Amino acid sequence: MSQDSIPDLSLTVPLAAEAIRQANTLVFACHVNPDGDALGSMIGLALALTPLQKKITLLSADGVPEMYKFLPGAELVQRGSDEAEFDLAIVLDSGDLSRVGASVLPVVERARKTIDIDHHVTANSFGDIRVLNSKAASTSEIVYALVLAMGLPIDKAIATCLFTGVITDTGSFRFQNVTPNTFHVAASLLEHGAPPAYISENVFENRSFAATKMLGATLSTLTSTANGRVIWAHASLEDFVALGATDEDTEGIVNYVRGVRDAEVGVFFREMPGGSVRISLRSRDTVNVAEIAAQFGGGGHKMAAGCSVARPLAEAEKLVIDAILAVLPAVS
Numbered sequence: 001m002s003q004d005s006i007p008d009l010s011l012t013v014p015l016a017a018e019a020i021r022q023a024n025t026l027v028f029a030c031h032v033n034p035d036g037d038a039l040g041s042m043i044g045l046a047l048a049l050t051p052l053q054k055k056i057t058l059l060s061a062d063g064v065p066e067m068y069k070f071l072p073g074a075e076l077v078q079r080g081s082d083e084a085e086f087d088l089a090i091v092l093d094s095g096d097l098s099r100v101g102a103s104v105l106p107v108v109e110r111a112r113k114t115i116d117i118d119h120h121v122t123a124n125s126f127g128d129i130r131v132l133n134s135k136a137a138s139t140s141e142i143v144y145a146l147v148l149a150m151g152l153p154i155d156k157a158i159a160t161c162l163f164t165g166v167i168t169d170t171g172s173f174r175f176q177n178v179t180p181n182t183f184h185v186a187a188s189l190l191e192h193g194a195p196p197a198y199i200s201e202n203v204f205e206n207r208s209f210a211a212t213k214m215l216g217a218t219l220s221t222l223t224s225t226a227n228g229r230v231i232w233a234h235a236s237l238e239d240f241v242a243l244g245a246t247d248e249d250t251e252g253i254v255n256y257v258r259g260v261r262d263a264e265v266g267v268f269f270r271e272m273p274g275g276s277v278r279i280s281l282r283s284r285d286t287v288n289v290a291e292i293a294a295q296f297g298g299g300g301h302k303m304a305a306g307c308s309v310a311r312p313l314a315e316a317e318k319l320v321i322d323a324i325l326a327v328l329p330a331v332s
């Protein structure tokens with residue numbers, strides 16, 4: 001979908017509200033590897049619809065990661081459903097439909113109607129009603145607008161879910177996607193009882209012991225080239241085994257790599273069982289890392305992308321770093 005054919009929210013929000021009011025059985029889904037915005041927007045919307053007395057099923061193919069179990073309503077999230085058919089499916093924060101995961105996809109596809117609610121506006125948007133806004137910093141911001149438009153009250157639990165989405169997708173209001181509206185929404189959510197310190201502690205200061213050791217092991221491999229403009233680090237399979245760490249424990253490590261002064265691109269390589277390497281790329285601006293990831297069958301945004309390479313760790317590092325150096329602009 002091109003930029004100028006993005007549907008106007010003022011048109012699609014009433015359509016979504018109407019479809020929700022007409023449905024009796026609803027299924028909500030978010031993307032695999034769910035983050036705070038995927039879960040916060042999904043659970044927040046479900047809690048907000050409580051007064052309408054609908055039957056709502058919440059699906060996350062990967063469940064709820066440990067760090068998001070504090071969300072009120074997290075216990076309502078299921079990994080799958082045996083239900084035959086729902087009146088309405090609402091997919092949140094997913095970019096494209098397949099990102100709900102193979103186990104959830106058939107449930108969504110069997111629903112009589114589908115609503116796509118997202119701030120990722122891509123060529124792959126989907127659904128009968130598309131509540132899309134690329135200017136929103138998070139899907140939770142859009143859900144907030146929908147809940148208000150439906151005249152539904154926001155309580156502390158709903159505000160907690162939506163505020164979690166706002167702070168995770170903006171890195172606590174630090175990223176380029178932040179707008180005045182982000183702060184308007186955040187202020188309103190605090191007025192409705194969201195506890196910011198409690199939420200931040202759960203989201204940002206809740207690293208497990210294994211994850212913290214993994215951070216140390218990874219950062220000890222920090223390497224730089226091109227006068228420090230490209231920085232990378234890796235986690236080997238050996239580290240994962242020795243520290244009893246899982247892939248979930250490496251969440252956010254790449255931001256430390258890019259956070260090195262003068263680093264224009266930060267890359268984090270992690271060796272997976274079975275001989276492949278997962279790669280997270282972050283850029284400050286000069287290099288479009290989505291294009292680098294695409295060279296290896298991955299994807300993402302200009303400043304945050306990821307891919308997988310089926311090579312030994314050292315070879316994967318050389319391939320990806322060489323690809324970055326090939327497009328690194330000359331210093332002016």
Ligand SMILES: [Mn+2]
Nearest residue numbers: 037093139169
């Ligand atoms: Mn999001």
